[in-house]
Amino acid sequence: MSIDAATIDQAKASSFGRIPVWSWLGAGVYVLFLINGSGLLNDSDTYWQIAVGQWILDHGALPRVDVYSFSKPGEPWISSSWFAQILYAASYNLAGWTGPVVVAAGSIAATFALLAHILERRIPATYAALVALAAMVLSAPHFLARPHVLAMPVMVAWAYGLMTASERGQAPSFWLLPLIALWANLHGGFVFGLVLAGAFAIDAMWNAAPSQRKPLALRWVAFGLAALAACCVTPYGWESILASRKILDLGELLRLISEWAPADFSKLSAFELTILALIAGTLYRGVKLSPPRIALVLGLLHMALSHGRNLEIFALLLPIVVLTPVSQQLALRSTWSGRTTFVPAVVLAVAFGISTWAIAAHQTYSPPKSDSPAAAVEAIKAHNLRRVLNDRALGGYLIWRQIPVFIDGRAELYGEKFTMAYYNALELKDVSQFLDLLGDHDIDALLLRPGAPAATLLDHVGIWRRVYADDVVVLYARGGG
Known part of the structure; x- marks a missing residue:
């Protein structure tokens, strides 16, 4: 065997031998949620989400008035989650309740595989996996076959793109805009994506040299306006933004809806333990953040404390916001080679396929x-x-x-x-x-x-x-x- 051939064989063996942690983690999360798939249906709203998606498929149009109640018939109402509802309805038509379970489980797995991949680029793989798993445990109560689950990987990718641009002293690439356009058609939480863009723009200004701030600010403003326009690339146009705002104007009612209720610390919870652990770790290791990053952390914490619905946002985005300062100040070194191969993606795809056939196809799922x-x-x-x-x-x-x-x-x-x-x-x-x-x-x-x-x-x-x-x-x- 020639030296060149031996080198190639060794490289292939190395590629297959070291499968990144994110691919294994994604496969494991997917299997976990397939095994416990009925838990993803533990919310009565899944019924009407699928019903709306089916109405859209049947009529070839999107709802603009209420057609489901006798108390508000004909009242203006739009569905800012229309695309997610179609995906759930189509999957239900294809495979019964197994369909929405597979769609939701796949999105959850993709979210934490992506988060682990982002973390693995800056910190050791073991730490990346542990942080991703901790974020999953914290977010677990809100893992349901509903539109917000399908938007989670989009949110993570969007936040990482903004953070990377800020740390490079650049404006984000316009190639990020399709992400927020997709988000706007999946779930009304896309408005928070615009808030994130503003927050990372301030972070970029803080880190830039004084002479670079004005031109950099103009580029971020241009990106922000383009992102706002991208949010209107929905069948409803700018109405999607107004509809999302209505949720936050419900006042006292939000306290009665469990997912919008404020955090309750009357009993020890994973959220409280996480906050205490973060405070203890910061005090012990003395991690410092820039003022814009501190504001971002406090903003995420405030959202999670105000409404339980925002807990997964806190869990998924906090590691991204503090990733660079923590990795630098604690001298954490990533073992990621910087090279990307198709092997991990193939492994993940194969694991998804085998798991779906072996578990989902032979298990009965149903709402409670x-x-x-x-x-x-x-x-x-x-x-x-x-x-x-x-x-x-x-x-x-x-x-x-x-x-x-x-x-x-x-x-x-x-x-x-x-x-x-x-x-x-x-x-x-x-x-x-x-x-x-x-x-x-x-x-x-x-x-x-x-x-x-x-x-x-x-x-x-x-x-x-x-x-x-x-x-x-x-x-x-x-x-x-």
Whole structure:
């Protein structure tokens, strides 16, 4: 064998022998979430997300008014997550509930494989894997087959592109713009991508020489305007930006929606342990950040403390924001060679394919029965009940079964005033308010959770009778003595 041939064979063996940690981690995360796939369906909103995607596929158009409720029929409403909803609906049509599970699990795996790859370029592979796994544990409560999961790898890639440009003293490449355009069609959280661009622009100005700040600022401003324009490359145009803003204008209502509620430290949690560990590590090792990076860290922390929904943003972006200062000040050295081969991608693709065939194709996935009151819906149809005041968490399933709802998870449609009145009425904060709600909306049935205050009252009101009950729901219909 010639020396050249031996060298080539050795190089090939080396390429196959050292598969980067990000590819193994991505494959492992994918397998983990396939095994526990039903957990990704543990949210009733998945029902209406798929239903909206199916409506788009059936009509070849996007919704602009509400067509699912009898309380807000014809009200303006757009779906800023339309592309993600189509992906979920198409995957469901292809493989039943296995489809959305595979799509969501694949996106989660891609997110943490990408994060590990980014970290591995600056710090040792073992540390990169540990940080990525810690971020996964912290984000795990929000891993659901919903649009925000499909936007996570896009967010990570966007943030890394901005950080890299800032540290090089340059404006970001315009090749990044398709990322935020994709984000804008997947999920309404893309507005935060514009905030990130502004934050890293300030970071770039801070690090630049005084003579370079003005031309650099102009290039960042040009990129920012282009990013804003890219966000409007959706079927709804600039309306997508306005729709995303409506969520943050829900005021008091956000505290009642679990995913938007503020952090709760009454019990020890992974989030609290993470914050304490970060404080302890900073005090012990004396890591220093520039003022713009400090502002970014505090901003991410504030978002996570204010709304539980933002916890995965904190977990995914904090390692990127502090990566360079920490790696430099702690003298961490990456073993990454800087060379990119197709071998890791092939390994990951093969692992995905084998896992999908071996696990997903032979396992049954389904949403929890607590969100799927099938027998109660059959009772609604059997009694020809039209205007059903439903528990909010059951709205997704009713939409799925093509039953007009009183309320569902689209908080931006119903608004703060309507939804707070609904909650207060069902909690019997004011009994007359509850009775007025039934009369004002001409309610002829109620689908509630057993033990709800309103259900207890109806058991003692003669004009309402139970027509169905189990351990999940109780259905009342008008027509008693």
